[in-house]
Amino acid sequence: MIHYIHHILAVDFCTPNPSVNIFLMLSSSPSLEYDVISMDLPEECWELILNSLGDERHFEPISLVSRKLLSITNNLRRNLVFTQQALHKTFNLLPRFPNLKKLDFSQVALDVDAFLCSVSECEMDLVSLNISNQKEFPITGLRELVSKNKNLRELICSKIGLKDEDVIAIAESCPAIEVLDISYPDYNGDDFPDGSPDLRFCSGFVTDAGIHAMAVKLERLLKIDVSGNFFLTDKSLASISSKCPLLKELVVNDCDFITQTGIGLLMGSSQHLSSISMNGIGIPSIHQNFTDKFGEARNLCEVDLSNSFLSDEFLCSMAEASLKLKKVSLSHCRYYTFAGISVLLQKYQSPENLNLEAADFLSDESMIELSKFLQSLTSIKLCYCSMLTNATFFTLIRDCPLLSEIKMEYTNLGIEEFPMDSKINPRVKSLYLARNGNLSSEFLKKVALLCPSLQVLDVTSCLGISEEGIGEILRNCSQVRHLEINVCRQLNNLGIGFDLPKLEVLRASGSGLNEDALIMIANHCCRLLYLNLEKCFNVTTSGLVKAVENCISLREINLKWCNVNDGIVAWMVFTRPSLRKIIPPGGFAPSNNQRSYFFNHGCLVCDG
Template sequence: MDLPEDCWELILNSLGDERRFEPVSLVSHKLLSITHNLRRNLNITQQALPQMFNLLRRFPNLKKLDFSQVTLDVDGFLCSVSEREMDLVSLNISNQKEFPITGLQELASKNKNLKELVCSKIGFLKDEDVIAIAESCPALEVLDISYPDYDCSFLPDGSQDYGSFEGFVSDAGIYAMAMKLERLQKIDITGNCFLTDKSLASITANCRLLRELVVNDCDCITEFGIGVLMSCSRNLSSVSMNGIGISPIHQFFSQHFGEARNLREIDLSHSYLSDEFLCSIAEASLKLEKFSLSHCHNYTFAGISVLLRKYQSLEYLNLEAAKFLSDESMIGVI
């Protein structure tokens, strides 16, 4: 116990998981105090909500707050949290019935270093919300606005009825947002079904530092938009999309892969691909480390063989539901 506090901090930080602080904190008051000062993450549950301000006092150096398990007046709680002196870098406000715009604005005004915002599954997310995000948090590097919940009904033919919507995230909202988020490095727009290729063009033109894009379940975004993104985003290292390529897409993509030299991870799950497309990836000489073709169609073992011979240092390959695979063919590749 005679060790200086900075030595104890090095030892405790080497544990790697803040949950391991709990048994250590029971040893002595000194270690209890040190673990309190070292804690950076706090997940607020519905049960812990009444004790939230006691927890904020208990852990004075928090950097990340997670309200995704709270569904009661998050807007008001964010306003209250903003009154405390903090230096947050990450905030998760997912699963809310509506976007807590006032609370976010108050909290962001006091935490200028906020770099990550996760607001997945927000009820009735709309343009004014994403614009407010950009205006309140201009230093954002990571943004997740995936799967907004519009609680839509269904028409007699089984299709979704969007006619009663009061608002949603559109290309215009993404354009206004991207204009203000020049530092953005990762964005997840999965499930925003009203976005088109124009949104990707806006992100490409304004977010020059973009490294990761997740754009699954966006039916109006096509291979054209993805191609433009890859041809202009020189820093792009990871792309995740699904359902791309109702028709073979190699003819369009092949001319763009050569520009995306830093691509390391590609996920094209549930897409319609061809062997020519896989060959174009092989010819591009990317820094590919991870490639997912889960539940993809049309390609054959010949295309995979060319790809694997080119990228022998590939660390991860997902061929789930590739019915053509056999022991004999895989042995041939090895």
């Protein structure tokens, strides 16, 4: 047994991908509980091993091995998400997790105010709280919680009908807050005459006065998101820039009364500003005084100008500003051309993230030219660029040595021949290629050879792919953990003759997967956590039984509109204790007693 523990530690610290099989070894060994308890292995060693798993969702099966591991995993848990169905049960478990740092109530629609007051009685040291999606702002509970958690630094309260008095109360209660999200307040449409906002009726909303009073008290603020607060004007940005000297990140999307003048003022006066996200600028034109402010924002490294009207002259002015650009998003922008983006990228050959979605002027030839300036690129988005084909894709693979993620949905992948000078790129981890109607199995075979480290693949609605192509991907890319093959109707199976030791998420809604595919999943996908088989009409009960029996970590499954026996639901709940959520076959509607019974066994069964 000592050799066994040492082997675990060796795997954890000496391999490129630590703890590949630790959690399987721990959760599947029936004799391990006695051995672990009988050994006096220091908790610090177990903490190192368990932390290397990288995700707290892997703690649950390990915690079942022994009381010692249960105690250790409880101490290691930092995040807790409350759900509507399990609110009371989760709350009762709070004392088990003494080191929680983040609480998320965004999925709860009950009286969060009262629960926050109760949570404040627990001894915790929270740094982050998410109370989004509430009907009313829980100010009483927030005050109680913050009074006991002086280190709270992040507050997310998006999609709440906030008013001036609420944001002022936030500032008074949380003066040390560093990250604040008050975006997209959810106001009832009845509050507006004829369904439209009117400045004459803004007393029940967040206004410039509220933002000013808030900014005065939040001197430590580093990031704020005020998107969707449609009554705010440039005065709000003036208050933020003058009263929050440490501000680094600002998000002001969908604020119709905020203009280029206000944004320019903030960029010119916030010397620490490193990231700004704003959309819809340049209507009707770009102001010169706004353009000049880019030269004053010396620390600016992330710029998102999505859905804006940009000229080549504006992009050239950005190039002259000598910024430290690492992230540039021009998603769905209009009027700029290849000339403008070429000047910008030639000046800044440092962007790591580039978003040129819907740049309909881009061609394979232009992307081949731009790729010369993308040596630092790690992520690129080229969705809705209809002229781009295989040549662009394989040029990026070849010429961008650090590239990890490519998004080319709604393009023309698949219609050109494959380039002869292709090159293997072991850095590529994620490919989002959905809705490319011409994408073929031959294309996937080429990808399998050039991207051996692939972890995420989305080929949703790529109707031309078959088992031959996807099988080649899975055979050559053993690191795949997330696969989306929705609406791939020709895809009946995933292939044979290989294991998928890392696959955790399989979304196959509307695909042609059949009983053989489920048997393959049962035999080769030991770590599967999420399985979506909605509208997979070829799925059978016998195949599903094998998959559920063998996938010992399965947490969620969607069987909506599958042709399987309704009785399978109860069987799954009791056979696979790891299941936390089931969407049953159409027509199956559990009674309240059944739903409660299933839930008491740890599984939420929704309506079919």
